[in-house]
Amino acid sequence: MINQVLEASNARLCVDCGKCVAVCPMAEMYADFSMDISPRGIIKKALSSDYLPDDILDDAGLWRCTGCDAGTLICPEGVSCKDLIKGLRKLAMEKNKDQSIRFCARCGSVVTSLPVSDYIKKQLTGKRLDYLNLCLSCRQQVYMERNTMG
Ligand code: SF4
Numbered sequence: 001m002i003n004q005v006l007e008a009s010n011a012r013l014c015v016d017c018g019k020c021v022a023v024c025p026m027a028e029m030y031a032d033f034s035m036d037i038s039p040r041g042i043i044k045k046a047l048s049s050d051y052l053p054d055d056i057l058d059d060a061g062l063w064r065c066t067g068c069d070a071g072t073l074i075c076p077e078g079v080s081c082k083d084l085i086k087g088l089r090k091l092a093m094e095k096n097k098d099q100s101i102r103f104c105a106r107c108g109s110v111v112t113s114l115p116v117s118d119y120i121k122k123q124l125t126g127k128r129l130d131y132l133n134l135c136l137s138c139r140q141q142v143y144m145e146r147n148t149m150g
């Protein structure tokens with residue numbers, strides 16, 4: 001299964017140029033950002049023979065990504081860090097390793113990962129933080145219900 005994610009994201013084509021790391025927003029978001037949680041770091045670990053196949057699914061670094069796709073757009077080899085991390089997260093959740101996920105308080109669908117959600121909440125101190133507990137679709141419905149009430 002992990003092999004399918006590696007193939008679909010072109011991870012094996014990585015030439016270690018570091019361009020994805022240079023544009024990854026996690027560098028500005030997290031004070032403890034390091035190569036270990038960078039897109040290149042995740043790719044390296046996913047491909048490493050030092051790692052048992054399932055070890056990458058336990059890696060806390062998987063949950064720091066925003067899914068912005070910046071690294072994919074700049075990659076000269078067509079590697080998608082977004083698809084790689086998204087695919088690995090899906091496998092981790094299938095194994096019930098879902099403690100780093102925030103689910104919609106209304107419909108139960110996945111909203112985002114906890115590290116990303118915590119970062120956004122810090123930026124929005126004093127605003128309507130309760131909306132962040134909803135997925136986009138439910139947030140739209142709540143806005144509609146609130147704004148159309150007579
Ligand atoms: S930009 Fe592409 S080739 Fe370069 S390190 Fe990142 S994934 Fe690898």
Ligand code: SF4
Pocket residue numbers: 020023024025026038039064065066067068069070071072081082085
């Ligand atoms: S998709 Fe994730 S790993 Fe890739 S650049 Fe964006 S935040 Fe970084």
